[in-house]
Amino acid sequence: MLASYACASFRHPWRAVLVGMVVLAAMLAAIGVIGSSFDSQREIPSTESGDGFDILEAHFEEFGSGLTGSIVFEAEAGARDPRVEAAMSALFEDVRALDDVTLVSPYEPQGFRLVSSAGNAPGTIAYAPITLDPSVDDNESGDIGAEIRALIDDAGLNDTPGLRVEIGGNALAGFDPPEAETIGLAFAIVVLILALGSVVAMGTTVFVAVLGVGAGIGLMILLTNVVQIPDLAPTLGLMIGLGAGIDYALFIVTRYRESRGQGLDAESAAVVALDTAGRSVVFAGMTVVISLLGLSFIGVKFIAGVGLVASVTVAMVVIGSITLLPAVLSLLGDRIDVTRWRGIAVAGLVAVALLGVGFGFRPLLVGLPIALVVAVLGSIRTRRNPLRRPLAPPAPKPLRQTLWYRLSRTVQNRPWSFAIGGAALLLLLASPVLDLRLGFSDEGNLAEDTSARQAYDLLAEGFGPGANGPVLIVAEVDGPADLEVLNRLSGDLNQAPGVAFASPPRPSSDGAAALLLVQPATAPQDVETEALVNALRDEVVPSAVAGSTLRPLVTGAVAADIDFSDYLGGRLIVFFLAVLTLSFLLLMMVFRSLVVPLKAVIMNMLSIGAAYGVMVMVFQWGWGGWLIGVDSGPIEPFIPMMLFAVVFGLSMDYEVFLLSRIKEEYDRTGDPVNSVADGLAVTARVITAAAAIMVVVFLSFVLEDDRVPKVFGLGLATAVFIDATFVRMLIVPSTMELLGARNWWLPGWLDRLLPNLSIEGTRQPAETDG
Known part of the structure; x- marks a missing residue:
């Protein structure tokens, strides 16, 4: 099927590109008309707090279950000073006039405890609690917060000597779109050029990945009008989709160029790439999607919404990789292997500008106009134009002379030492999980320059x-x-x-x-x-x-x-077992083995456990938290579950890509020893590049202000780094060596029962009518 898709897309590239552009344009138009409706309400069934909120909604309007916030102020003359009271009372009346807002003033009889009477500031600090109507979603609450800020500014309250007014509560702060992902994109540009040796190949990979992520985020925005999706979902969807999208496109482009280097024509190479690497991409993406959709069985709409968004984004980047990518390869032709100095210069300048966006250092944005000038100058066709001079491609090294082949053979020569040592190190990193405390961090973890943090203080x-x-x-x-x-x-x-x-x-x-x-x-x-x-x-x-x-x-x-x-804590184990069991069954059907999927599950559990351990050390114990601007606190209860779903799916990517090549070599040669070293060597460069990109993309999110993206970013980056180093370089080769041909053992009766989900495809193009 994938070979047919590749052939049709390759032979009719403009048709495929046009369909993609029409779908994206229609999605953007629908977003413009319908808009979004994010909802971060955390509703769970049959709890004491939930029953209490029902009574509050029925009898106490100001203490309902809607989103909450506050207006906090400090007055040197005292909160009850007549001039302060007059100014703040006028503000409170203006806020009450806003739709869907309930406010309790400290100057009302029921607000007598809303003025400080002890502590470090008796009588000088006061606040007015705000409760929004339960129908107000995250977007609308942010808009209400902006209206309150405008009322404060229009009244000039913060310009009044001795008076300071802050808006408390995340709900009123609104949601700022993430910018840190541009740091990951900048790094991806550099790594892809080094890994692929071609600016055009790099651009193709990034273009397809970004387009897939854009389509996924667009579909997510539309889904907010149908299902409950919290406002943190776009950040997580962008983080996961961008990392996975670049990886998937990179694997297919690499296999395409490899097939071209073996003498195949462009169309045949595209068919082989989709029929081999494309199968691995589909399976890896399917594993991620299944893991994420498993969150819907927890019984919490908040969690299910995040899982749905992330799975939709991953599904869209997979679809883009197997449909749009062959069309782009067809349009590029042989240019995908040609790199000129102008391309290197333009890519470098664009990367600099992206760093400027991510770090908020605007002077670096000058890289964009300079890149445009370089592109124009580089297009001038003169014999002496140095910008048009092509770079000589690096000479390929024989497979068994590469560092990666030698590393694999070194590990295979001492398998027990590396297997035990690698596992022991990961267990040590995972040990802090025993002290994991689930809970919600408060606004004291926000950036100190935010109004919500200052109101909290x-x-x-x-x-x-x-x-x-x-x-x-x-x-x-x-x-x-x-x-x-x-x-x-x-x-x-x-x-x-x-x-x-x-x-x-x-x-x-x-x-x-x-x-x-x-x-x-x-x-x-x-x-x-x-x-x-x-x-x-x-x-x-x-x-x-x-x-x-x-x-x-x-x-x-x-x-x-x-x-x-x-x-959620009571459902973690059940969820873990469900995802592990399903992943084991899928891998068993793919690799026709009982041992390989069992090892994959165990090794991925080790890498996930190590990621959890690092998360506890940094965010709960506070080790090095100052480096990324966080204080110690509990781990949000939905994070371990969602991290497990995402990390387990993504960690399967490298397992699938590596083991599929090892299995391919084993089926071809029957050699259980060299097939491991050959499979590791042939995938090493692309997996290392993909992992490096994903690690930096995820790590870039620790630069966001909110704590949740920081936790996800560090957790995902740690798990991917461990998978690409300790697991792939040490544990996989050593355990494969210890078990030899037994790695691929499967009882005959079970082999006959299982459906065949081959992801190896064929090394030669199949005949197809396109």
Whole structure:
């Protein structure tokens, strides 16, 4: 099938390109008309916090389940100074006038605790909590935040001496599109030129990858109107799609040029490339997509949405690689192997400009106009134009004289030492996973120059760290007797360890419910706060209401985050086993072996475990966190699950590409020893380049301001680096040597039962009518 696709696309390149452009244009037009609707609400079924939010929505409008934020201000003259009160009250009225906004002013009777009375700034810091209507999505909340910022600026409040106003809450901060991926693209340009020896081949690889990622992100934006997709999804989709897209296109282009070097004509080489490397790309992409779609079985729309977006992006880059790439190769012809000095200069200048975008250093953008000038000068056809002079291609080295072949044979000569040593090192890196703590980091991890972080610091200074994450206790009541029980509960709460203060019960306007606000003594992300919530539920609340019919519920954002973490933590093992089992079965069908897929699963678990360990060391323990601008905190509960899905799928890429070539050599020669070294040597250059690109693309995301992209970027980069070094160079050759021909053992009865999913294809072009 892939050979037919390749033939049709190669023979009718403009038709294939036109179809791709029409699809992309239609998608962009639909986005312009429909727009997007991101939603980061974390709803989980059957939890105490969820039941509590139902009561809040029914009886307390200002404490509903919508997105939240705050307006925090500091006044040297005091928050209750008449001039300060007049200015801030006017602002609060303007904010209340906005659609879908509920605000509690510190100057209202119910806001008496919203002005600091102790701590380092008594009476000078105050805040107004904001709750948005549950129908407001992430895009709309960011727009509301921008409107509030405009109201503050128009009133000139931050220009008033002695007054400082900040907007708290990520929801009101809005979403900034990532720019760090351009750093990865800049590095990819350089590595691809070195690996391929051709600027045109580099450009082809990047063009197809970027087009596929663009289509994936466009489709994702449209899907936000149909399913719940959080605002972090575009960043993750871009990160995964860009890395995978460049890898997939690189493998196919490399196999195409290899076939051309063996004397095949362009069309036949394209057919061979799609029928061999293309099969591996489809299988690798299918593994990634299956792993990501497995997130939908967790039962949380938030998680399922992210998995859907990432899988759609990967699927689009796969489709682009096997349909559009042959057309581009046809249009380029022999030029794909020609590199002129103008191409080197233009590529280098474009890379410099991309670095300028990624690092925010605008002077480097001058590289773009200079690149345009160089391209124009290089197009002038004169015999003495140095920019048009082609570079001599590097002389190929015999396969068994390469460094990679010699390395493989060295490892194979001492297999036990390298197998045990490599596994021990990965287990050591993975050991911090035993201390993994799931939870949500708070806004104290944001960049210090953001308004949300400054609002967080002001609240902590004026009210204590727990003010950034109060706990709510809500109950439906029936008469004064129930209120008396809640009064007793308030007294017990104020005596409980870890509680800064607890308010008296506040009845709802309809008298059918009552609410207590509990402020922990510690920050929302602290382990002590989690222990407090559990103690309230297990000990304090049950003890205070014993003998009554009341059922107070511990809820609020902090409690909901803890419930969310517990829910996902309880499903990690089941999800891991499901993905591992499915991947094992797929690899068994592809490689017709029981041993190879079992080793692949074990080795990928080692690399994933090591990536988790590094993640814990940096983000939870804080080792070296200052280098990337993060403080220590818990690991977001959805990250291990999503990292597992992504990393396991991506790590299978190199396993598939490497083992498919080893299997190809073994089937051709029957030599279990040299087939390993030959397969490693023939794939080494392209896998090393692909891994280097992916590592830098992922690492570039640690430069983003948000913590979540940093965690994903470092985790993915670590796993890919380990796969491409310790696993591929040490563990694979050593274990393959130890097992010899037994690597490819499969019982006959099982071989007859399994469907054949061959990804080796054929080394010669098949006859096709296109």
